[in-house]
Amino acid sequence: MTQAVFITLEGIEGVGKTSAVACVADWLRDHGRAVTVTREPGGTELGERVRALVLEHNDVPIAPLAELLLMFAARAQHLEQRIRPALARGESVVCDRFTDATYAYQGGGRGLPLRHIDSAAELVHGDLWPTLTVLLDASPEVGLSRARARSAADRFESEKLQFFERVRAAYLERASREARRFAVIDASQDMAKVHADIRALLAARLP
Numbered sequence: 256m257t258q259a260v261f262i263t264l265e266g267i268e269g270v271g272k273t274s275a276v277a278c279v280a281d282w283l284r285d286h287g288r289a290v291t292v293t294r295e296p297g298g299t300e301l302g303e304r305v306r307a308l309v310l311e312h313n314d315v316p317i318a319p320l321a322e323l324l325l326m327f328a329a330r331a332q333h334l335e336q337r338i339r340p341a342l343a344r345g346e347s348v349v350c351d352r353f354t355d356a357t358y359a360y361q362g363g364g365r366g367l368p369l370r371h372i373d374s375a376a377e378l379v380h381g382d383l384w385p386t387l388t389v390l391l392d393a394s395p396e397v398g399l400s401r402a403r404a405r406s407a408a409d410r411f412e413s414e415k416l417q418f419f420e421r422v423r424a425a426y427l428e429r430a431s432r433e434a435r436r437f438a439v440i441d442a443s444q445d446m447a448k449v450h451a452d453i454r455a456l457l458a459a460r461l462p
């Protein structure tokens with residue numbers, strides 16, 4: 256039987272993650288794999304409620320450390336309810352964001368100490384890391400102008416350009432430290448080229 260793989264897609268807003276997730280899932284299905292597609296924060300009832308809480312503009316103040324723990328609370332539920340069961344059934348999992356987003360946004364963006372994220376990641380998923388993480392990379396100018404043309408800005412999208420510069424730098428730093436797990440794709444190219452790069456990457460990297 257083909258080995259189940261866990262693939263995550265990462266990047267700042269407006270880099271085309273949603274269509275890239277569909278591209279990865281289609282490729283896996285075309286190659287005979289059963290696939291679960293999901294996202295973070297989200298993927299479960301609890302996760303979707305956390306998503307609404309942290310993304311919507313509301314009057315609820317959220318301290319950076321509380322934001323970090325909410326992301327991990329949603330993730331703990333997601334792992335228990337969706338990700339681990341799917342992998343145990345032999346299904347591949349394609350997830351729109353995972354713990355690398357926490358390092359990028361709560362670490363890089365909010366400036367929380369990385370050791371706190373290390374501890375929470377160890378507690379919540381231990382050694383379970385993605386087989387492959389595709390980082391769609393583009394400048395915040397490119398990403399945010401696309402995201403803002405698409406819909407009204409959510410709580411994160413309302414952050415300043417410098418916030419996204421820190422998020423992007425944190426992603427690139429993780430990708431260079433963990434080059435075996437990550438692949439960086441230039442998301443400023445047109446969508447057809449980005450998807451062609453993704454398919455070539457999957458063909459080269461997957462067992």
Ligand code: TMP
Pocket residue numbers: 268295296310326351352353354356357358360361411412
């Ligand atoms: P999106 O995936 O639809 O772009 O929205 C999710 C938002 O949540 C995005 O702004 C990044 C943010 N986020 C974090 O800040 N930390 C996390 O751990 C995750 C998974 C997402």
